[in-house]
Amino acid sequence: MNPVGKPGKTGILMPVEVALARLLETADAARIVERERLPLAQAQGRVLADDLLSTLDLPPWPNSAMDGYALRVADWTGEPLSVSQKIFAGQAPVALEPGTCARIFTGAPVPAGADCVEMQENAEVQADGRVRFSEKLSPEQNIRPQGQETTVGELILPAGTVLGPIELGLAASLGCAELEVIRKVRVAVLSTGDELVEPGQALGPGQIYNSNRVLLCSWLQRLGCEVIDAGILPDDLDATRARLGGLKDVDLILSTGGVSVGEADFLGIALREEGELSLWKLAIKPGKPLTFGHFRGVPVIGLPGNPASTLVTFALLARPYLLRLQGVEQVEPLKIQVPAGFDWPVAGNRREYLRGRLENGRAVIYKNQSSGVLRSAAWADGLVEVLEDRTLVAGDAVYFIALSEVLG
Amino acid sequence: MNPVGKPGKTGILMPVEVALARLLETADAARIVERERLPLAQAQGRVLADDLLSTLDLPPWPNSAMDGYALRVADWTGEPLSVSQKIFAGQAPVALEPGTCARIFTGAPVPAGADCVEMQENAEVQADGRVRFSEKLSPEQNIRPQGQETTVGELILPAGTVLGPIELGLAASLGCAELEVIRKVRVAVLSTGDELVEPGQALGPGQIYNSNRVLLCSWLQRLGCEVIDAGILPDDLDATRARLGGLKDVDLILSTGGVSVGEADFLGIALREEGELSLWKLAIKPGKPLTFGHFRGVPVIGLPGNPASTLVTFALLARPYLLRLQGVEQVEPLKIQVPAGFDWPVAGNRREYLRGRLENGRAVIYKNQSSGVLRSAAWADGLVEVLEDRTLVAGDAVYFIALSEVLG
Numbered sequence: 001m002n003p004v005g006k007p008g009k010t011g012i013l014m015p016v017e018v019a020l021a022r023l024l025e026t027a028d029a030a031r032i033v034e035r036e037r038l039p040l041a042q043a044q045g046r047v048l049a050d051d052l053l054s055t056l057d058l059p060p061w062p063n064s065a066m067d068g069y070a071l072r073v074a075d076w077t078g079e080p081l082s083v084s085q086k087i088f089a090g091q092a093p094v095a096l097e098p099g100t101c102a103r104i105f106t107g108a109p110v111p112a113g114a115d116c117v118e119m120q121e122n123a124e125v126q127a128d129g130r131v132r133f134s135e136k137l138s139p140e141q142n143i144r145p146q147g148q149e150t151t152v153g154e155l156i157l158p159a160g161t162v163l164g165p166i167e168l169g170l171a172a173s174l175g176c177a178e179l180e181v182i183r184k185v186r187v188a189v190l191s192t193g194d195e196l197v198e199p200g201q202a203l204g205p206g207q208i209y210n211s212n213r214v215l216l217c218s219w220l221q222r223l224g225c226e227v228i229d230a231g232i233l234p235d236d237l238d239a240t241r242a243r244l245g246g247l248k249d250v251d252l253i254l255s256t257g258g259v260s261v262g263e264a265d266f267l268g269i270a271l272r273e274e275g276e277l278s279l280w281k282l283a284i285k286p287g288k289p290l291t292f293g294h295f296r297g298v299p300v301i302g303l304p305g306n307p308a309s310t311l312v313t314f315a316l317l318a319r320p321y322l323l324r325l326q327g328v329e330q331v332e333p334l335k336i337q338v339p340a341g342f343d344w345p346v347a348g349n350r351r352e353y354l355r356g357r358l359e360n361g362r363a364v365i366y367k368n369q370s371s372g373v374l375r376s377a378a379w380a381d382g383l384v385e386v387l388e389d390r391t392l393v394a395g396d397a398v399y400f401i402a403l404s405e406v407l408g
Numbered sequence: 409m410n411p412v413g414k415p416g417k418t419g420i421l422m423p424v425e426v427a428l429a430r431l432l433e434t435a436d437a438a439r440i441v442e443r444e445r446l447p448l449a450q451a452q453g454r455v456l457a458d459d460l461l462s463t464l465d466l467p468p469w470p471n472s473a474m475d476g477y478a479l480r481v482a483d484w485t486g487e488p489l490s491v492s493q494k495i496f497a498g499q500a501p502v503a504l505e506p507g508t509c510a511r512i513f514t515g516a517p518v519p520a521g522a523d524c525v526e527m528q529e530n531a532e533v534q535a536d537g538r539v540r541f542s543e544k545l546s547p548e549q550n551i552r553p554q555g556q557e558t559t560v561g562e563l564i565l566p567a568g569t570v571l572g573p574i575e576l577g578l579a580a581s582l583g584c585a586e587l588e589v590i591r592k593v594r595v596a597v598l599s600t601g602d603e604l605v606e607p608g609q610a611l612g613p614g615q616i617y618n619s620n621r622v623l624l625c626s627w628l629q630r631l632g633c634e635v636i637d638a639g640i641l642p643d644d645l646d647a648t649r650a651r652l653g654g655l656k657d658v659d660l661i662l663s664t665g666g667v668s669v670g671e672a673d674f675l676g677i678a679l680r681e682e683g684e685l686s687l688w689k690l691a692i693k694p695g696k697p698l699t700f701g702h703f704r705g706v707p708v709i710g711l712p713g714n715p716a717s718t719l720v721t722f723a724l725l726a727r728p729y730l731l732r733l734q735g736v737e738q739v740e741p742l743k744i745q746v747p748a749g750f751d752w753p754v755a756g757n758r759r760e761y762l763r764g765r766l767e768n769g770r771a772v773i774y775k776n777q778s779s780g781v782l783r784s785a786a787w788a789d790g791l792v793e794v795l796e797d798r799t800l801v802a803g804d805a806v807y808f809i810a811l812s813e814v815l816g
Contacts, residue, residue, distance in 0.1 A: 044626045058781055090603030092613030107603055109614045149781045164815055169623030169715055170782040177608030195498030195515055200585030205500030206517045215577030218452045307577055334789055336744050337769050361745050373466055373557045374578040381742055402742060404812040407572055
């Protein structure tokens with residue numbers, strides 16, 4: 001594909017939305033269709049495979065919104081009424097005896113013949129057990145009609161819905177004990193970089209600890225993926241080919257770091273030999289170099305290796321790709337406009353995602369926006385978006401993306 | 409405790425912040441101190457038990473922010489320099505030979521004697537292999553100094569931090585392979601209500617499906633709790649006592665529904681007999697009745713049973729309680745001020761949490777805000793807060809709480 005975008009210091013920069021559109025197009029073409037049927041308790045974080053239609057009216061019958069008394073408005077003459085039955089939630093009432101009322105509790109079915117419920121606070125029980133109503137009564141008051149919330153056949157959740165606690169609770173309220181979901185996306189995570197050492201080991205000269213492995217593996221788990229931890233890529237072409245070739249039944253190889261270097265870039269060589277490799281220079285900061293291609297038909301996304309860059313490019317590009325693979329339509333995080341609490345005097349040629357917080361309603365940013373470690377992100381509540389070619393003064397509107405929107 | 413707040417239609421209503429303060433005070437007194445040591449990959453969603461201090465400088469040595477050439481500014485006379493070594497990330501350089509430059513890649517240590525890095529785009533390699541630099545060079549350019557992001561002994565994450573992918577990645581970058589975390593909170597979930605039937609079974613007359621069990625169990629799992637599913641409470645006092653008494657080693661009993669009814673309220677009777685029971689009427693909608701007490705010393709929170717009420721009271725009261733039990737300081741969700749996209753002509757005496765979305769930056773609300781099912785919440789992206797005694801016209805500011813902020 002030809003470069004798209006406008007020239008940056010080091011070549012043509014691709015706008016974030018162009019890169020996202022290309023990734024989503026590829027994901028659309030590779031949609032996962034295999035599915036499995038799971039009990040609700042195991043379906044959390046998974047994606048609904050079929051539209052969920054209601055097989056019930058909810059409520060299934062008119063029920064009481066209050067603890068009180070059910071009666072017929074026409075029977076209310078100002079004289080007290082005797083109580084002919086008591087109806088708890090879960091009980092099936094008999095038809096209301098004319099000229100009487102029924103004691104009724106919240107959620108209980110309203111008996112046939114009654115057309116209103118008066119709350120107990122407005123009812124006075126006399127010594128003889130009869131009940132006096134003093135307020136004006138209106139038909140339908142405090143009654144939730146049958147089907148008020150849902151009627152049989154209505155679309156409740158469309159295919160492609162991510163199932164969280166709310167969606168699972170909603171499915172349960174319709175009596176579903178199991179749901180058909182798309183099978184888990186299988187993602188192999190590998191790190192490249194001779195300088196990387198796993199935590200717990202001693203650092204040699206020139207070495208640093210690998211933070212992206214745990215960042216991405218734990219994040220992918222939250223997203224409901226099956227994670228294949230493919231370790232640190234060996235520094236050798238044959239071993240690289242063997243490692244990649246050993247990743248069977250994988251939907252995506254997600255790598256971090258290294259591909260931009262060129263010399264000693266065995267991942268890049270392996271992809272060029274047995275697949276395809278595009279190196280994108282994105283108009284994003286932190287971020288910029290992104291690899292997209294495949295190895296023997298398996299898609300590969302290579303994120304930049306600086307942790308803050310890995311975070312931002314995973315959140316804004318790889319996460320949407322993984323959601324769309326499962327058929328999720330709405331893959332971009334919620335952005336909320338807030339006033340900036342900082343000045344931005346020099347326009348950049350890349351779109352910046354600053355690690356920030358809200359203070360008194362304004363977006364403030366971490367003092368050190370270096371992409372080298374995750375301190376800024378651990379401090380932050382969200383990403384503050386500053387568009388390319390923009391300057392800002394405090395009070396100007398910026399978009400804020402809460403980290404909770406992309407982490408789950 | 410005496411009622412606090414102002415009179416509502418049905419008695420004194422307790423403001424949400426008063427209820428929250430009481431719950432947090434109780435949680436503070438019952439802080440969990442038992443801890444366990446976990447590998448990073450298993451620590452997701454858990455709470456850090458001790459302050460995490462850095463044992464490293466990061467970067468551990470001055471390193472290159474670019475692919476390019478390292479040299480000493482004083483050696484640059486306009487004449488080309490020969491390349492005396494090549495330094496990849498992960499390699500330990502030797503001291504720079506005076507009057508030469510070193511080929512260097514991003515992340516590699518800057519050799520002793522070099523004080524700047526010039527990016528390769530501004531360097532011209534001649535036919536004889538020597539490199540000509542044409543732009544002005546400044547000391548420290550493109551060098552990330554040692555300790556720029558972190559120095560030994562700095563506080564990186566305070567005790568009480570919830571560990572997500574970012575915090576785990578940050579700990580990994582410091583070489584931590586394991587962390588001390590607070591043990592899981594053990595929460596028993598039980599539902600009350602004779603009308604409840606589990607999904608998958610047939611509905612009898614007057615019965616509805618239990619949606620709160622899966623809502624709360626899946627939510628608690630996301631929050632890193634150990635969930636004891638205690639089922640539907642039996643409709644019998646002895647059986648209720650036996651069920652409650654059987655919940656051993658539990659930090660909280662979380663029940664939904666029922667306690668407000670009074671008659672046939674076996675949970676309430678059991679608590680009054682062998683513990684304590686406060687019935688709060690909260691100035692919250694959906695919500696209002698909240699039970700707080702204990703059974704044989706085990707704290708009990710009883711949420712209202714209508715699903716939307718369960719959702720809102722869990723999000724705003726029970727979730728903070730559970731986080732605080734583990735020592736988390738910041739337990740309230742991020743609220744962002746946005747303009748209302750609706751009118752609110754009649755002030756209520758309870759604070760409303762409307763299920764809403766943002767459309768063109770404005771909060772819009774689901775047409776049916778009934779608390780009976782979760783459809784409004786599944787449609788919504790967040791809760792729109794309308795304060796008690798407030799009216800609104802479109803454009804007035806309201807607070808928006810993204811659901812992602814409370815669900816994870």
